[in-house]
Amino acid sequence: MLELPSSQNWVKHASPSSCVERIEAFFSAHAFDPHRHDTYAIGRTLAGVQSFSYRGASKHSHPGVTMVLHPDEVHDGHAGSESGFHYRMLYVPPALVQQVLKGAPLPFLKEGLSQDPRLAAVTNALLYTPDPKLDPLAEEDALYNLITVLAEVSGQRQTKTSQDFMAAARAREYIDDNLDRAITLDELAWCANRDKWSLSRDFRMYFGTSPHRYLTMRRLDRVKSQVYAGKTLIEASLDAGFFDQSHMTRHFKNAFGLSPSRWWRGLAQSGI
Template structure:
């Protein structure tokens, strides 16, 4: 993108057609975009124009056009324009389980800095970071995710050997939580489903999927809320249907996960 081309004056977010386990967006913001928040997916993107600034792991990071961003699951971050020009970017949000399909139970790759110019990641993200209007075919997506998973592991220096932990137990817990996310799930249930004690299972889950079982459950509820809001469901009805105690309970979790209130998110995403 030509950086001399002025960016639109309004903030906007464009979303691609949903794909299981992955979300693709393109957005433009001026000033402050997102408050501090954290989600349970990888956030991997490319700055297209302007300076994309964010606080991440105790430091401010600045991404310039062409840089690749890699934010690890459950790491707090915010987002704002580094200059008065504003910034434009594309981002994909990938469930760690999709990378585990390729890594087969290896430790999740972690890039410390959050911003990189490594050509391996630039190449590996080229398919998934195309214009949101581009339709990615299923086989194309699977191949691109595998390439990205291995590129992340190579750049991060992730050991080839599998770490200690029960990957199958963690995967069973994830599948159970996914199927029962609209109701309260107890630790006793997870122990019974996985034949793993709660403390070991919590460690396994974080090791292989980057977050805790409760955070995973909460994020699936919030995913449901976002789908319902885009379909025109009221905040109160969406909160109840997704399994939250009430609207205020949902709103608190929503802001912590996405850095925006539900109403503000809908105003931008639904425009």
Template sequence: MDGDTRKAQSDWISRSESTHGVERIEAFFHGNAYSMHRHDTYAIGLTLAGVQCFHYRRGLRTSLPGQTMVLHPDEVHDGQAGTNEGFRYQMIYVQPAAIQEVLGGRPLPFVEGGVTTDPRLFEATQTALRQMRGDAEPLERDDALAGLALALDNASGARQTRKSADFAAAQRAREYLHASCTHTVTLDELALVSGQDRWSLSRDFRTFYGTSPYHYLVMRRLEAARAMMLRGVSLVDAAAAAGFADQSHMTRHFRHAYGIPPARWLAMTSDRRAG
């Protein structure tokens, strides 16, 4: 991330500028990190190492790796290390208006206690921290926001009241993604093609195809790249032809999708085919 700010010799904060109502930070602290304060955003994050403690809603909370912190807008809290080793964490700050765009006017989700072990919210937070970068594609960012908002709503135990999903609209969006998978696609484009508003489409696409529009797009790109690699096209050329920004961009998504880098996958696949 850009804009590193050093608070002390061994404590540091790395932050990204706010984009479309979302800001990301990563930080490491010993001892007391923050005094009591409040802000008008959700603060949703993961402790990466150590023990992170904070006072929140009349109690002392503890966050460990594998858990998710969810601080509701305008709730007073602080932050400090729970051990002498300090703690490292990542946090994403999201404007309530951005959550409302996805949830369509439902009450803002509230997760009791400030720390949760909900697996869907943990995964959505990991995805948001990974995908909501300054250089991310517009659809990638929108997908991460939608996934985070829906997981937050689910973790809060809110009763689902939305209208029936629109299969025909999701199907039109899917066909458009197939036809345009080598190009940058925005959620606005998909909304225009499908005839739905952007966030209804994002929710319905997940209902019918089990994944987000952006992840669906990336998987089509990866399928195209794998086919080209098997035909002898170099990794760098396959990445460009499939629609990735560069080889490293493809490799990052490849590892996330398949668990191994493309060069190793190609070597193992070629050995098996040769055998």
């Protein structure tokens, strides 16, 4: 935690990432003077009112609204209520955005604030992860979703691009063969002989889900089969490639709507 001059103000920096920077902060009154980033600043006010000047107008961010500040646009920040404001923000380099969009104009939301639920959902995946350090493949999946939705929300037309089924199939086979280890999108791109962002799009098109989601579901399949074979949840979680049992449990509940213990208790009661 980085303590600022006022004891009421603080900023926390998330674990370093090869792709983006993430912070969480609280300010009781004045936050920062006019400045500009060479990245997108995309975030969410968690509590209070976050006020700032942007493109010649006063803006007020409330909980539930997504902030999208364009690179090189001057802005400041201060509390818009007596209670201060608590927020999370991530900083996305335009060069990374261009890797996904491949030469299309940078998405631009002139108001700097959006209530679009699509943008809220993809931003949440990067701002509200329960894991202090994102899995590399999970982070890249989330970034692909964020950038493509940001382009859509800003009104950009999607350009037609070529698809490569065999590349997606090679990536899927590589995932199946490496469930017990961390996999990156760069690895998948190398084995598939395809640039990683095109591969990410192809994978979704041909297999109906993202590479990381596919990896997670196959790991959960392995957990279930190993528990059926007599292993404990802890053993099965680690063997399947999860960090620990709690990591597996979060993904299990997201996938099936109930905890692993309730799942197997129900199977035992049904006699399966």
